[in-house]
Amino acid sequence: MPNDLFIYSTPVFARHLRILDDIVGIAERHASERNIDATALILARLYPDMFPFTGQVRAACGTAQRATARMLGLEPSESADNDKTFEDMHERIRGTVAFVSGFTEADFAGADQRTVSFPTANGSTPLTSRAYLTRFALPNFYFHLATAYDILRHNGVPLGKRDYLRIDSEM
Amino acid sequence: MPNDLFIYSTPVFARHLRILDDIVGIAERHASERNIDATALILARLYPDMFPFTGQVRAACGTAQRATARMLGLEPSESADNDKTFEDMHERIRGTVAFVSGFTEADFAGADQRTVSFPTANGSTPLTSRAYLTRFALPNFYFHLATAYDILRHNGVPLGKRDYLRIDSEM
Numbered sequence: 001m002p003n004d005l006f007i008y009s010t011p012v013f014a015r016h017l018r019i020l021d022d023i024v025g026i027a028e029r030h031a032s033e034r035n036i037d038a039t040a041l042i043l044a045r046l047y048p049d050m051f052p053f054t055g056q057v058r059a060a061c062g063t064a065q066r067a068t069a070r071m072l073g074l075e076p077s078e079s080a081d082n083d084k085t086f087e088d089m090h091e092r093i094r095g096t097v098a099f100v101s102g103f104t105e106a107d108f109a110g111a112d113q114r115t116v117s118f119p120t121a122n123g124s125t126p127l128t129s130r131a132y133l134t135r136f137a138l139p140n141f142y143f144h145l146a147t148a149y150d151i152l153r154h155n156g157v158p159l160g161k162r163d164y165l166r167i168d169s170e171m
Numbered sequence: 172m173p174n175d176l177f178i179y180s181t182p183v184f185a186r187h188l189r190i191l192d193d194i195v196g197i198a199e200r201h202a203s204e205r206n207i208d209a210t211a212l213i214l215a216r217l218y219p220d221m222f223p224f225t226g227q228v229r230a231a232c233g234t235a236q237r238a239t240a241r242m243l244g245l246e247p248s249e250s251a252d253n254d255k256t257f258e259d260m261h262e263r264i265r266g267t268v269a270f271v272s273g274f275t276e277a278d279f280a281g282a283d284q285r286t287v288s289f290p291t292a293n294g295s296t297p298l299t300s301r302a303y304l305t306r307f308a309l310p311n312f313y314f315h316l317a318t319a320y321d322i323l324r325h326n327g328v329p330l331g332k333r334d335y336l337r338i339d340s341e342m
Contacts, residue, residue, distance in 0.1 A: 002175070008305060015306070046321055138313070139313055139336060143316075143332075150217055167298075168291055
């Protein structure tokens with residue numbers, strides 16, 4: 001069997017972050033074509049205490065970056081919350097794709113034996129890498145992707161499920 | 172190595188559908204406590220051509236049911252779009268949990284050799300079971316879970332990320 005911790009993490013993160021990069025591009029073109037102030041989309045949110053669009057993009061990238069680092073026993077890095085433009089978001093996404101794409105299946109050898117100590121409301125909960133990936137990293141990654149999409153749809157950006165799934169694409 | 176097509180599908184679907192069942196319960200109690208017409212939440216949507224809350228729940232259940240069936244070489248079933256109450260949604264979710272929980276790791280032996288023919292905008296695209304799970308089933312499942320959550324948050328239902336992730340819970 002192939003190494004599941006590799007197959008279900010970095011190639012998945014890279015593929016769906018490239019999809020997110022294209023979705024950011026669709027929002028950018030829509031704002032430009034309709035003379036919409038970019039900030040109206042970038043800072044849009046579904047409820048006052050939820051992250052705005054830019055925060056959803058940042059959280060998706062941060063989840064991919066930290067999940068990859070934790071499963072590989074590396075120190076996850078924190079990044080500044082300072083994205084202000086579509087270009088800032090493209091840069092963040094592309095930097096994250098480059099980071100997660102830098103590891104191969106061989107790097108994940110033994111990752112299934114690793115325990116991830118994870119900060120939660122109850123302190124720090126140690127989980128196996130596999131439990132961490134299935135219970136936190138993947139659901140959280142897709143949460144922020146879907147919510148980024150939902151914010152744009154709620155604001156009338158012309159998107160469809162095909163833009164989120166891209167089944168036919170080898171990207 | 173364990174069978175990844177099992178580990179990343181039916182136990183994940185069952186766990187997160189139980190979480191969704193609890194989220195539906197939170198919405199139900201909120202409506203009751205605040206004297207909110209249940210329909211105001213059940214039929215809420217983020218944009219006129221998106222599914223309402225009940226449709227997001229149905230799509231999450233349908234994705235879990237059809238993905239499980241397709242990977243096991245069984246005929247996926249279609250179910251009526253007729254949920255009108257919170258109780259209907261609880262029943263649908265619990266029925267789906269029972270279905271996906273009925274299979275064991277042994278049932279997934281050889282599933283990685285199976286090809287899934289998948290209806291798409293371009294006709295039917297054959298994918299390996301593993302590509303189908305990573306490119307379609309999981310991102311689509313979490314899309315509908317997150318969007319169900321987003322609809323409730325947008326409508327003021329008191330929910331937080333802890334209700335969506337439940338890291339500390341063995342459920």
